[in-house]
Amino acid sequence: MALEGQVRSVARDNSSAVDLVTAEIRRAVLTGALAAGEQFSIRDLALQLGVSHIPIREALRRLESQGLIVLRQARSAAVAPLSIADMEAIYRLRTVIELPLAGTSAGRHSPEQVTRLHELLEMSRDHDPERAWQAHYDLHAALVHPAANEWDERVLHTLWFATERYSHLVFDPTQITEEERAYRYGRHKVLVDAALAGDAAAMSAALDEHLSTNRERIREFIARLESEQNPS
Template identity: 65%
Template structure:
């Protein structure tokens, strides 16, 4: 199997090879270029990315820790499957952690942090899907930034990355209509309005509703995909 449509060469970039490999494989998984269940070899990835096997193996270990890949053997791996149970576990953890930290952060935001939230909100409706998704991720991180500990951020980062795979089932990363882009903007603007108003309990309530709504949408999408799979004629 080859990966021309899935991953891009990083041979000419100057950052750490492991960081670059991790970022590129992660991008391919989150955008669906490497779909759930896809198996691939370290040799193919090394050839396509233009690097040696060593950073590939280290990157795959990182991604396995994030729940994105499953290492099969010394020479191969697979993109982790997407299941309703897995998705519900991820959201259950986010709901226990994220809204509470966000609520406690409301009174601690500095002027610069509030300005950054506004900037990220505007970037979240960029036409370029990679810019929009990055801004969405950073917006949620900025909501908890004032009081989140290093360990809070480590745990939440893992959950945010895991959530993105499921979000892409519902919110296509490449074909976003203007209406959908505005809808996403409005939902996050509501969260920001609670921060600006100094309304911690309101932010916790709205963020919980936001996460539960996303969870419901993803659950419906997984059920739909499972029905389609069962109805598909077998060869």
């Protein structure tokens, strides 16, 4: 299938080809330019991105490990389908790993880390959608950083990447009213305030409520999509 307009060439960028290809395919999946279940050939993808097959294959393997891509055969792949069961599993693992780390991290951020938390909170309501979304991602990482070891962060980054495609369904940063922007900012401010207050139980409870609310909104959205696609 042709991919013109769905992914953008990365041939002129000087960064790592694999990193660039990974980022561009992830962007296309998260924004829906490459829709859930859509199949494409590695050859077409290489032509559209302006790189060889080698970085394409490595990028697809990375994205498969993050749950975004399914490698079909040697020459083709598909965007992983949306699934309530898949989404529930991701959030269940986040709850098991992220909550205790956030609780333990409460009150343990250095002055520099506190400043960074406030910066990320402000950036999370930026009108540039990519900047706002990256700040949201980095904020969750910063909240658990004082208590997280290398393996904690490695696993959580995989889960956060996997969460992104589901979060984009409901919390699309390119389609947001000022009221919704303020609402999202307020919800994340609750997390930052709890982290800085140093109350482990309150921090864990705040993050649990945050994740539970997101999970419910995403579940309802997917159920509605499935109902529209398969009317009785």
